[in-house]
Amino acid sequence: MxxxxxxxxxxxxxxxxxxxxxxxxxxxxxxxxxxxxxxxxxxxxxxxxxxxxxxxxxxxxxxxxxxxxxxxxxxxxxxxxxKPKSNVALFIGWAAAVVLMIGIGWQYTQLDSAKNQIATVETENDTLQKELIQTKLTQTQTESMLAVVRDQNNTVVPLGGQAVSPESKAKVYWNQGTQTVYVDASGLPQPPEGFVYQVWALKLNPLTPTSIGLLDDFKGNDSRLFAVNNAIEAEAFGITLEPAGGSISPTLEQLYTLGKV
Incomplete structure (x- = not known):
């Protein structure tokens, strides 16, 4: 078309x-x-x-x-x-809605803040609980060691400083009845990195050293009180500085302390 x-x-x-x-x-x-x-x-x-x-x-x-x-x-x-419908009611409605939204936002913020505070308190309580347990363990260990040290049956052997470290000193607490030996090493300096103090029980004639333990974790032991092995028929005690892990025989050039029973 x-x-x-x-x-x-x-x-x-x-x-x-x-x-x-x-x-x-x-x-x-x-x-x-x-x-x-x-x-x-x-x-x-x-x-x-x-x-x-x-x-x-x-x-x-x-x-x-x-x-x-x-x-x-x-x-x-x-x-x-x-007359045209007033906008006052509409304004009030919008204002109420805004106030409601602000209130909800504030409540949400408060709730979130409360949750964070609860989580923080729980974390702090958990930390305090662990610290309390550790404190109790440390206190128990300290009390146990002090009981041994203060035992009237102990033989206390003072160890004096030697040529390599004249200012050093230590004490050996030897309970021959319970066959326990503790070393108070608070008078020894911090060992260098890669080295450890080694404790020797000595027989003097002939001179026969026997290792009775290492003073491990020297830095972490605040009391500087160490339990070592029993010393059988020891006539003297000595402490030398040895490479980490200890030595088969003492390095006399690194003899820090020595004392006769």
Whole structure:
């Protein structure tokens, strides 16, 4: 069909008024997209319809409005002025919503803060509990060692400093009844890295040294009181500085302390 015949068929008017089927509407839209003449005709029809609508609508002037208002007052006594709805209620509603959101946020923050505080307190309690247990263990060990040291049955052997370290000193507490030996090494300097103090029980004639233990973890032992092996028939005690792990025989050049029973 030619464009002019298509325009004059009346289908464009039906299209503007929206009375066509979906397929027919789609067909007209497609035709308008391809042919500017059809598109212009549709616009022209739409303008004509709008102009017709304005011409058919009654015009209400201010004078007409006043006359109608007076008639209504004569008939009904008064005319109720319709005021626009106040925005106060809407504002209050929005304000309440904002306050509610702030309150919820504050409560969430407080809850989160409380959870963090509880977690911190629990961690601190756990740390304090561990420290308390460690303190009790240390106290028990200290009391046990002090009981041994203060035992009247102990043989106390003072060990004096030797040529390599004249200022050094130590004490051996030897309980021959219980066969326990403790060394008070508080008078010895901190051993160098990679070295350890080794305790020897000595028989003097002939000189026969026997290792009775190492003073391990010297830095970690605050009391500097060490339990070592029993000394059988010892006539003297000596402490030497040896490589970590100890030596089979004492390094006499590194003899720090020595004392006879």
């Amino acid at each position: 030619e464009v002019r015949a298509y325009i004059e068929s009346g289908i464009l008017e039906l299209y503007v008024f929206g009375t066509l089927s979906e397929s027919e509407t789609a067909e007209v839209a497609e035709m308008a997209g391809k042919n500017p003449e059809v598109q212009e005709e549709i616009i022209s029809i739409e303008k004509a319809v709008i102009s017709l609508s304005y011409s058919m609508a009654p015009y209400l002037s201010a004078a007409n409005y006043d006359r109608i208002r007076e008639k209504l007052i004569e008939k009904h006594g008064k005319v109720v002025e319709m």
